[in-house]
Amino acid sequence: MRRLIGNPTLSDVAEVAGVSTATVSRCLNAPERVQEETRKRVMEAVQALGYSPNFGARVLAEGRTHTVGAIIPTMDNAIFSRGLQAFQEELRESGLMLLIASSSYRPEIEEEQIRALVKRGAEGLLLIGFQRSDDVRAFLAAQQIPALVAWAWQPDAAQPCVGFDNHAAMAAMAREVIARGHRQLALISADPAVNDRALVRIEGLRAAMAAAGLDPATLVIETTDATLESGGLAFRRLWERPNRPTAVLCGTDVLAAGALTAARDLGVAVPDAVSITGFADLDIARITAPPLTTMHLPHRRMGREAARMLVRMIAGERVESRELDCSLVLRGTLAAPRDRETGQR
Amino acid sequence: MRRLIGNPTLSDVAEVAGVSTATVSRCLNAPERVQEETRKRVMEAVQALGYSPNFGARVLAEGRTHTVGAIIPTMDNAIFSRGLQAFQEELRESGLMLLIASSSYRPEIEEEQIRALVKRGAEGLLLIGFQRSDDVRAFLAAQQIPALVAWAWQPDAAQPCVGFDNHAAMAAMAREVIARGHRQLALISADPAVNDRALVRIEGLRAAMAAAGLDPATLVIETTDATLESGGLAFRRLWERPNRPTAVLCGTDVLAAGALTAARDLGVAVPDAVSITGFADLDIARITAPPLTTMHLPHRRMGREAARMLVRMIAGERVESRELDCSLVLRGTLAAPRDRETGQR
DNA sequence: CGTCAAGATGTATGCGCTTGCATCACTTGG
DNA sequence: CCAAGTGATGCAAGCGCATACATCTTGACG
Numbered sequence: 001m002r003r004l005i006g007n008p009t010l011s012d013v014a015e016v017a018g019v020s021t022a023t024v025s026r027c028l029n030a031p032e033r034v035q036e037e038t039r040k041r042v043m044e045a046v047q048a049l050g051y052s053p054n055f056g057a058r059v060l061a062e063g064r065t066h067t068v069g070a071i072i073p074t075m076d077n078a079i080f081s082r083g084l085q086a087f088q089e090e091l092r093e094s095g096l097m098l099l100i101a102s103s104s105y106r107p108e109i110e111e112e113q114i115r116a117l118v119k120r121g122a123e124g125l126l127l128i129g130f131q132r133s134d135d136v137r138a139f140l141a142a143q144q145i146p147a148l149v150a151w152a153w154q155p156d157a158a159q160p161c162v163g164f165d166n167h168a169a170m171a172a173m174a175r176e177v178i179a180r181g182h183r184q185l186a187l188i189s190a191d192p193a194v195n196d197r198a199l200v201r202i203e204g205l206r207a208a209m210a211a212a213g214l215d216p217a218t219l220v221i222e223t224t225d226a227t228l229e230s231g232g233l234a235f236r237r238l239w240e241r242p243n244r245p246t247a248v249l250c251g252t253d254v255l256a257a258g259a260l261t262a263a264r265d266l267g268v269a270v271p272d273a274v275s276i277t278g279f280a281d282l283d284i285a286r287i288t289a290p291p292l293t294t295m296h297l298p299h300r301r302m303g304r305e306a307a308r309m310l311v312r313m314i315a316g317e318r319v320e321s322r323e324l325d326c327s328l329v330l331r332g333t334l335a336a337p338r339d340r341e342t343g344q345r
Numbered sequence: 346m347r348r349l350i351g352n353p354t355l356s357d358v359a360e361v362a363g364v365s366t367a368t369v370s371r372c373l374n375a376p377e378r379v380q381e382e383t384r385k386r387v388m389e390a391v392q393a394l395g396y397s398p399n400f401g402a403r404v405l406a407e408g409r410t411h412t413v414g415a416i417i418p419t420m421d422n423a424i425f426s427r428g429l430q431a432f433q434e435e436l437r438e439s440g441l442m443l444l445i446a447s448s449s450y451r452p453e454i455e456e457e458q459i460r461a462l463v464k465r466g467a468e469g470l471l472l473i474g475f476q477r478s479d480d481v482r483a484f485l486a487a488q489q490i491p492a493l494v495a496w497a498w499q500p501d502a503a504q505p506c507v508g509f510d511n512h513a514a515m516a517a518m519a520r521e522v523i524a525r526g527h528r529q530l531a532l533i534s535a536d537p538a539v540n541d542r543a544l545v546r547i548e549g550l551r552a553a554m555a556a557a558g559l560d561p562a563t564l565v566i567e568t569t570d571a572t573l574e575s576g577g578l579a580f581r582r583l584w585e586r587p588n589r590p591t592a593v594l595c596g597t598d599v600l601a602a603g604a605l606t607a608a609r610d611l612g613v614a615v616p617d618a619v620s621i622t623g624f625a626d627l628d629i630a631r632i633t634a635p636p637l638t639t640m641h642l643p644h645r646r647m648g649r650e651a652a653r654m655l656v657r658m659i660a661g662e663r664v665e666s667r668e669l670d671c672s673l674v675l676r677g678t679l680a681a682p683r684d685r686e687t688g689q690r
Numbered sequence: 691c692g693t694c695a696a697g698a699t700g701t702a703t704g705c706g707c708t709t710g711c712a713t714c715a716c717t718t719g720g
Numbered sequence: 721c722c723a724a725g726t727g728a729t730g731c732a733a734g735c736g737c738a739t740a741c742a743t744c745t746t747g748a749c750g
Contacts, residue, residue: 053707054405076427289633367700367701401736405737
């Protein structure tokens with residue numbers, strides 16, 4: 001059913017310009033193959049009619065949509081928005097448009113959105129994390145849609161990915177904390193059941209503890225969702241327990257900022273009474289008081305690199321997964337634990 | 346040129362199921378019009394072949410893409426990301442996909458992206474602010490693409506919009522500041538030349554000053570871009586001037602948080618030595634120390650409402666512009682000015 | 691037992707564009 | 721002066737799907 005009745009078509013333009021539709025099409029897509037004079041006449045007709053090519057027809061004839069899709073848990077989390085912005089900017093350089101969908105961290109919605117994006121003509125997909133059903137993977141393979149996993153990198157990844165080694169990064173953070181003398185550690189984390197990056201970070205943390213001679217079983221974990229409030233509530237729960245941790249590591253800066261705010265509200269001094277660390281080095285890490293010790297992630301670089309890789313995958317090239325470096329940023333929320341009895345460091 | 350050679354088509358499915366293409370099409374789009382038994386056979390064939398309808402063909406035949414576009418200055422600014430997330434969620438309810446582009450606050454990029462989105466089949470557009478060339482407006486009118494302006498509302502708006510009254514909101518904030526006794530005001534703002542919301546806020550501020558008997562010409566304005574660092578630098582510039590303001594109003598929470606951080610680094614106590622106010626009530630407003638006095642904006646409600654309105658516009662309905670309420674949130678960064686000589690309030 | 695309505699399915703057209711191939715006009719070298 | 725080459729343009733065949741309309745089947749009812 002035609003909806004945009006009256007919209008001018010190629011042949012309208014052709015008629016006005018006194019040429020064939022083929023020539024008009026060439027004027028638009030390969031101007032160098034048309035004589036200057038003819039082209040001028042055609043372009044005038046295009047202007048006069050306000051012609052804009054019909055998308056569906058173009059896609060059908062050309063077989064390409066020039067569109068890629070991205071499915072992220074939510075745009076409303078700075079951990080994704082900066083990289084996504086860079087991803088989109090880089091895509092634009094390659095003449096691709098970006099379709100965005102979100103999963104709210106729910107696998108079934110992610111699956112639905114993957115199918116929706118493919119149905120909508122996405123030529124490639126950007127996905128977050130590795131956790132995905134075999135069904136979906138089979139579907140993507142059958143449709144021959146390249147998918148790139150971002151915000152995560154694993155040495156043994158079966159699919160192309162770009163990101164950082166969450167295991168190693170969290171382990172590095174834990175080593176730093178333990179080196180300061182902390183023995184009672186807690187973690188505020190996203191639910192590892194629906195967030196494989198969180199799971200890997202937990203494992204990294206446990207590995208570092210074991211390596212340092214601490215019993216990983218002593219690690220207290222508060223699982224929560226990814227908001228500021230949740231981080232605060234998790235901290236409060238932690239603080240009500242009998243054995244208060246001397247250091248609270250957080251899965252993201254957002255949780256850490258929430259924890260920090262809760263600590264302030266509870267009158268708990270940071271880092272004197274408790275150390276808190278973040279993860280991601282978002283803007284908020286610099287505005288808390290004290291500023292947050294965290295793990296710096298190369299957000300924009302990852303977004304750009306993801307776009308470049310996906311473009312090549314769509315072109316049919318093989319790409320190598322890429323691990324990007326993280327670096328520890330020591331700011332004000334991590335210090336040696338104070339002896340609870342004597343008050344001495 | 347066919348790219349996805351070998352992808353099964355409707356007629357492949359029809360052949361396998363032993364029916365016509367029309368029946369297969371009906372099975373997929375209007376199952377109730379096909380007999381149970383036939384449908385079962387067809388669906389099996391669909392499964393067996395891993396059939397997925399060709400997007401271009403569908404769009405061409407149906408005349409709809411079920412896609413809308415949004416062009417925002419940047420995703421990497423929490424002032425947009427929360428509303429955008431809600432916008433996308435609501436769109437999903439209506440079975441629409443979201444194409445996202447960004448302008449980096451540059452009109453020429455915005456224009457390019459508008460054309461690109463239309464070319465990619467956007468049935469409707471979400472735009473930020475009113476500032477736009479006549480060319481673009483004419484183009485959208487000619488293409489019959491409905492466009493909704495969001496993040497801004499003006500009483501006399503010629504086009505449909507949804508948002509808040511930036512003029513009134515900033516005036517309200519200014520009245521509050523002035524009522525505390527502040528006479529020397531400064532503003533850290535985005536460049537009003539490329540950001541009409543910023544311009545309107547400046548006007549609202551000036552109007553409130555005039556109404557309170559202050560000379561609007563005494564307002565010092567630092568124009569800058571929308572990042573945390575920029576907010577901090579602007580505050581430092583302000584602080585180097587001979588007449589230091591007693592209150593610094595900021596165009597967004599991001600700028601305010603930057604200013605607050607700079608103040609901390611400079612050893613300037615907030616709100617004792619200077620008051621600072623934000624605008625938007627982002628997450629960061631609650632984690633600064635002290636927490637930021639700011640103007641609360643209904644981000645998610647605006648996003649949802651924008652989606653609903655745009656859906657109706659695409660359906661050909663007329664919609665009324667909607668103004669959403671803001672509310673002042675008094676937290677810790679605004680207080681009466683202290684007399685610089687005596688130290689008294 | 692005939693008639694007709696309703697439901698199920700098939701036939702065939704058109705959506706607007708791209709592009710391989712054909713055609714035509716012209717140039718150039720032998 | 722002609723043949724071959726070159727560049728510009730036209731012709732027409734799809735691309736894969738939705739759907740109006742035609743056809744066929746079946747059952748109800750008089």
